[in-house]
Amino acid sequence: MSDAKLSQIERDTLATMSSTSWRYWLGLLTAIGLTALGGWAYWVMLHRGLGITGLNEPVMWGSLITTFVFFIGVSHSGTLVSAILFFTRSPLRAAIGRSAEGMTVIAILTAGLYPIIHIGRSWLFFFVLPYPSQRQLWPNFRSPLTWDVFAISSYVTVSSLFLYMGMIPDLALLSRRVGGWRRPLFKLLSLGFSGTDSEWCLFEKAYAIFAGVVLPLAVSVHSVVSWDFAMSVMPGWHSAIFAPYFVAGAIFSGIAMAIILLSGVRRGYSMQAYIKVDHFDLLAKLLLATSVIMTFVYATEFFMAFYRGSNAEAEVFRWRATGSYAWVFWLVVVCNSVVPLACFWSRVRRSLTAMLAIAVAVTIGMWFERFLFIVTTLAHNFDPQNWHNYSPTFLELCICLGGFGWFFMLFLLFIKVFPSMSIAETMQGQHASASTSTSEGVVHA
Amino acid sequence: MRDELVAVFAGPDEAHRALDALREQGIGGVRVASPAPFPVVHMTGQPGPWRALGWIALVGGLTGLGSAIALQVITSVHLGLVVGGKPIVAWTSFGVIMFELTMLFAGCFNLAAFALLSAIARRRVARAARDQVTCDRIALVVPLAGVEDEIRKAIRDSITAAALEVVP
Structure with missing residues (x-):
């Protein structure tokens, strides 16, 4: 492999950092606009209180907690897919691993905002942190909500370190390639990595350990979020299947979001040579597999609700499919169970436009799925006298949209400051394939 | 005094071939100072802190x-x-x-x-070797302490590097 070739790889993979197209600015401005809209709505909520939302008694969790659960789900699959591809030594990882890991960290940072927003008096969120309060009371370690704080803070820390560790060789390279404020920053972040054999051995071993740590942590965090619901005795929530159901749903929504982000990077920065159709084909197969699992879980939930003989449980599920929120239920079924079936066809899997459309449908479907199971259980609980519907207000929806703006804004800034693909792995992969071709006697033009 | 031979190569393939040649001669303790971005000539088989x-x-x-x-x-x-x-x-x-x-x-x-x-770990590689290496080059560092002159010459002859230098 010639030096010129190596430089070309560097140029291509660094394109997201060095060139800025009008599409990027349009996307960033849109994201900033949505974030500002959400920020304004939140500011109004801080001044007027939670009364500006549609939350009521008994529906005390609504669209804000829906968005929290949704983004926790999105965060799930990035690290998971990246770590699995690492352990399987898949060559596909080089192009999508970094973006997926970045998506994870940004999604969980976004998700973490919503419980803080939802409590209304956000400045008191530290009450859940493990320290003795002025009343000499500690957080209740037997509560799933406290588990959530530990799970999410551990996950965001380890995911960030996993992302950072994978970037260390790239940062070492970039500290010699870039100028301006990035140069000292990258030099500092690269920890003096100089690429000797010992350092590479240490890096690979440490990275493998990190991947091994982050995998069970990723599974645990969404299981713990599911237990926020499942540990209660509410009809529709109190179910042993909730943890695997949430994990499967998280992977499902995360893959859809990864497809959206990767297609944007590929189109925006002409990365066709690296983010290939094969990547989308793989993600489409994963999307299809998780869609089938989700459909099975939906069916199982209904079957169990009617089979077990609990009137309250059966009524909640009957109402989900036929009551006030029936349109949400059928939207979820179409988006999550029907639309992804198109991925059975190879032509669909290998069509970027089709995959983008399916991913958007799944993203919408998964947000509404979270909304459906949260709201319908609370709105239609044990006591019929207590039944009350919920509709999010305009300001509440603005705060939710702001979360999406915040998410995309951070991602766009991330790929502007840091390389969106692993330069080291891309070079290594290309060198390996070139060596294989040479040893097999293949002559390249 | 380490007395090391630093062989700088234009690309990873050349360095890999030289490493194989050294292994065939039974020369151990070879270290690779391949700067980021990617580990091609790593895993020289030596025990390490990892x-x-x-x-x-x-x-x-x-x-x-x-x-x-x-x-x-x-x-x-x-x-x-x-x-x-x-x-x-x-x-x-x-x-x-x-x-x-x-x-x-x-x-x-x-x-x-x-x-x-x-x-x-990086302190074990001679600073002279690290300083010679750029992003596009890879250096092999061969320890020569205690090696006879004849074998030194054989080592040098077996390596076709862009630059060869014995550093203290």
Whole structure:
């Protein structure tokens, strides 16, 4: 492999950092606009209180907690897919691993905002942190909500370190390639990595350990979020299947979001040579597999609700499919169970436009799925006298949209400051394939 | 005085061939100073500090586990409140936080160990070798201390590098 070739790889993979197209600015401005809209709505909520939302008694969790659960789900699959591809030594990882890991960290940072927003008096969120309060009371370690704080803070820390560790060789390279404020920053972040054999051995071993740590942590965090619901005795929530159901749903929504982000990077920065159709084909197969699992879980939930003989449980599920929120239920079924079936066809899997459309449908479907199971259980609980519907207000929806703006804004800034693909792995992969071709006697033009 | 031969190569393939040639001659202790971005000529087969990483991560995990147990048990006993009919020291409930902190500490220890051991490991490669290497070049560092002149000449002849230099 010639030096010129190596430089070309560097140029291509660094394109997201060095060139800025009008599409990027349009996307960033849109994201900033949505974030500002959400920020304004939140500011109004801080001044007027939670009364500006549609939350009521008994529906005390609504669209804000829906968005929290949704983004926790999105965060799930990035690290998971990246770590699995690492352990399987898949060559596909080089192009999508970094973006997926970045998506994870940004999604969980976004998700973490919503419980803080939802409590209304956000400045008191530290009450859940493990320290003795002025009343000499500690957080209740037997509560799933406290588990959530530990799970999410551990996950965001380890995911960030996993992302950072994978970037260390790239940062070492970039500290010699870039100028301006990035140069000292990258030099500092690269920890003096100089690429000797010992350092590479240490890096690979440490990275493998990190991947091994982050995998069970990723599974645990969404299981713990599911237990926020499942540990209660509410009809529709109190179910042993909730943890695997949430994990499967998280992977499902995360893959859809990864497809959206990767297609944007590929189109925006002409990365066709690296983010290939094969990547989308793989993600489409994963999307299809998780869609089938989700459909099975939906069916199982209904079957169990009617089979077990609990009137309250059966009524909640009957109402989900036929009551006030029936349109949400059928939207979820179409988006999550029907639309992804198109991925059975190879032509669909290998069509970027089709995959983008399916991913958007799944993203919408998964947000509404979270909304459906949260709201319908609370709105239609044990006591019929207590039944009350919920509709999010305009300001509440603005705060939710702001979360999406915040998410995309951070991602766009991330790929502007840091390389969106692993330069080291891309070079290594290309060198390996070139060596294989040479040893097999293949002559390249 | 280390007395090392530094052979600088234009690309990883040339360095790889030279490494194979040295191995065939039975020359051990060769180190590779291939700068980032990618590990092509790594794994020279030498023992290194990376074997300690797993143990350090394990120690980190156990520290996290101990911290989680201490935090929950001590504070719960100190508070002494019965919540939801559960015992004050409710091990089933405490399991989640124990798991989370075990993983968190294992990860943090792993990164810290990597940073520390890397700093130690890179000092073993002669500074002269590191200074010669650019992003597009790879250097092999062959220890020559105690090697006879005849073998030194054979080593030099077997390597076709862009630049060869013996550094103290």
